[in-house]
Amino acid sequence: MKLVDSHGRRINYLRLSVTDRCNLRCRYCMPAEGVEMLSHGEILSYEELSRIARAAVAIGIEKIRITGGEPLVRRGIVPFLAGIAALPGLRQLVLTTNGILLPEMAADLRRAGVQRLNISLDSLKPETFRDITRTGNVERVLAGIDAAVVAGFPPPKINMVVMRGVNDDEVVDFARLTLDHPYTVRFIEYMPATREENWQRLCIPAQEVLDRIAASHELEPVERGAMAGPSRDFRIRGAVGTIGVISAVSGHFCGECNRIRVTSTGMAKSCLFSDEGLDLKPFLGENAPPVLEDALRRLVGCKPARHGMDGEKVEHAAFSMAKVGG
Numbered sequence: 001m002k003l004v005d006s007h008g009r010r011i012n013y014l015r016l017s018v019t020d021r022c023n024l025r026c027r028y029c030m031p032a033e034g035v036e037m038l039s040h041g042e043i044l045s046y047e048e049l050s051r052i053a054r055a056a057v058a059i060g061i062e063k064i065r066i067t068g069g070e071p072l073v074r075r076g077i078v079p080f081l082a083g084i085a086a087l088p089g090l091r092q093l094v095l096t097t098n099g100i101l102l103p104e105m106a107a108d109l110r111r112a113g114v115q116r117l118n119i120s121l122d123s124l125k126p127e128t129f130r131d132i133t134r135t136g137n138v139e140r141v142l143a144g145i146d147a148a149v150v151a152g153f154p155p156p157k158i159n160m161v162v163m164r165g166v167n168d169d170e171v172v173d174f175a176r177l178t179l180d181h182p183y184t185v186r187f188i189e190y191m192p193a194t195r196e197e198n199w200q201r202l203c204i205p206a207q208e209v210l211d212r213i214a215a216s217h218e219l220e221p222v223e224r225g226a227m228a229g230p231s232r233d234f235r236i237r238g239a240v241g242t243i244g245v246i247s248a249v250s251g252h253f254c255g256e257c258n259r260i261r262v263t264s265t266g267m268a269k270s271c272l273f274s275d276e277g278l279d280l281k282p283f284l285g286e287n288a289p290p291v292l293e294d295a296l297r298r299l300v301g302c303k304p305a306r307h308g309m310d311g312e313k314v315e316h317a318a319f320s321m322a323k324v325g326g
């Protein structure tokens with residue numbers, strides 16, 4: 001079954017957030033203190049999240065990405081993932097993580113049926129990494145990447161949010177990782193989720209990132225795979241891995257958007273930057289699959305054509321990336 005929105009875009013990808021909690025405190029995602037965590041009662045149970053996933057697949061979703069907060073900090077995540085992986089009709093179950101818990105969990109995730117991992121890593125320098133994440137140890141993430149490969153995952157996608165004056169001096173180092181590792185390293189434009197003053201100062205346009213790499217390495221475009229996300233991909237000539245840019249702010253990719261989101265409290269969002277969500281909680285009763293499916297179809301029906309951001313202005317209300325799941 002094909003799910004198409006009112007702008008003619010095929011919607012086949014659900015980003016499902018399972019928690020707002022996290023074992024890091026990245027500066028661009030969470031404030032240092034005073035983060036209001038949701039209570040257990042507010043967070044959907046695994047049974048409820050599974051019902052949403054089932055309904056989504058029933059109406060045409062083929063790829064589910066589990067995100068958070070940090071999805072691996074929620075207790076019981078492995079059996080939940082195994083249940084989602086077994087949904088008939090689902091073609092891809094993938095997960096985005098900060099990698100901190102992968103050394104212990106990678107093998108179990110693979111056994112549960114997760115097909116691919118995207119791992120966030122913003123610096124290879126221990127001090128810069130700690131500064132960005134406020135608490136993190138980069139060695140844990142590097143060990144997590146190794147553990148994922150040993151567990152049999154395909155080479156991970158590594159997500160780096162590029163911030164001027166913070167970690168942009170490492171762009172070429174990250175790109176060079178792909179010379180002898182089969183990773184896909186993706187450079188993400190910093191997004192003004194919280195609408196902070198002077199966000200433009202931090203945000204480096206994807207084209208500038210590409211130009212910096214191209215100054216010392218020849219880049220060739222790479223074809224987009226089926227159900228590809230927003231990344232535009234390239235290869236340094238002769239490299240075993242690839243690089244990608246996610247130009248969330250500048251050259252936006254909304255025309256090819258294929259996704260919807262559901263937060264861990266059951267708020268469905270038709271766009272990352274939508275101010276309104278559709279509360280799915282009233283539709284989560286045990287005997288309500290058709291109502292839930294209808295609600296998700298309605299959500300797809302009101303998906304906006306694009307976000308209201310450009311390099312100068314921001315139209316959305318401030319929101320927490322950790323609550324929405326990126």
Ligand SMILES: Nc1nc2c(ncn2[C@@H]2O[C@H](COP(=O)(O)OP(=O)(O)OP(=O)(O)O)[C@@H](O)[C@H]2O)c(=O)[nH]1
Pocket residue numbers: 065067096118157159188227228229230231246248249257259272325326
């Ligand atoms: N503006 C915008 N940014 C997005 C969207 N989807 C993902 N991103 C951002 O892209 C970055 C990487 O996201 P991932 O969780 O790795 O997911 P993805 O890029 O869809 O992954 P693939 O399916 O592997 O291509 C994060 O910073 C996300 O916030 C989107 O629909 N709109």
Ligand SMILES: C[S@@+](CC[C@H](N)C(=O)[O-])C[C@H]1O[C@@H](n2cnc3c(N)ncnc32)[C@H](O)[C@@H]1O
Pocket residue numbers: 022028029067068069070071096097098118119120159161188189190191192193321322325326
């Ligand atoms: C919210 S996190 C959730 C999953 C997991 N905790 C992680 O960090 O990979 C999902 C993605 O959103 C990205 N993200 C969060 N805040 C962002 C921002 N302000 N601009 C760009 N990307 C952001 C993160 O770098 C990460 O790749």
Ligand code: SF4
Pocket residue numbers: 022023024025026029030068069070098120321322
């Ligand atoms: S980006 Fe991911 S790891 Fe960093 S604080 Fe947000 S949820 Fe946690």
Ligand code: SF4
Pocket residue numbers: 230252253254255257258259270271272273304305306307
């Ligand atoms: S900003 Fe909204 S419409 Fe654009 S790609 Fe992201 S979710 Fe889709």
